[in-house]
Amino acid sequence: MSKLAQSVTGASAPPCCPSLTERELTEEEAEITAAMFKALGDPVRLRLFSKVASHPDREACVCDIADVGVSQPTVSHHLKKLREAGLLLSERRGTWVYYRVAPAVLAALSGFLATHD
Template identity: 50%
Template sequence: MSKQKIQAVGGCCTPISEAALDPAGAVEGAAVFKALSDPIRLRLMSIIASAEGETCVCDLTGQFDVSGPTISHHLRVLREAGLVDCERRGTWVYYWPVRERLQWISALLAAPTSALA
């Protein structure tokens, strides 16, 4: 997913508790939730999102009982969903969360204010 696309959806959306998604929004949301529906990807996302700054792939691979290529596959899925971004520096790749995308998910799932009262 391109950064331009992420920025277009990253800033605002109406919570699904307040209005139904249009077809494009449903496709967009489904892609994000599908990427997060795998336990390894969800855990990778939580490690990357909770880290301060960037996370080196070298710090991720040792935390899982799967091969390096499997971790790379899962990271690619997260990248394609616009949840993380990365940069190669020499041998290693560094990952960080796309905060706008996390805010988009949060806004999409936000409870109506009347439900909080």
């Protein structure tokens, strides 16, 4: 797991970053946040992320989320990018791969964009 992914998923650090209005980001926080938003900046990746996040039990088999208008190899490529950015975790079960949103990712993203007065 990359340092960025560890920071985002909480594997070695708390969720990503403070609110934009709380204080200026450090260089590392900016890199982590930019990687997350870059991964979500593609419409196919955003749809895949949304499908996983909104799926019952917050976990989805690739067979349940692959219908996004692109080929299966392209879906796999986009899911890999989401994993590399620390947004999704995956687990192989037999022939299928199951995806779930990494712990604290949604809270980190929403907290980053929230205003704290």
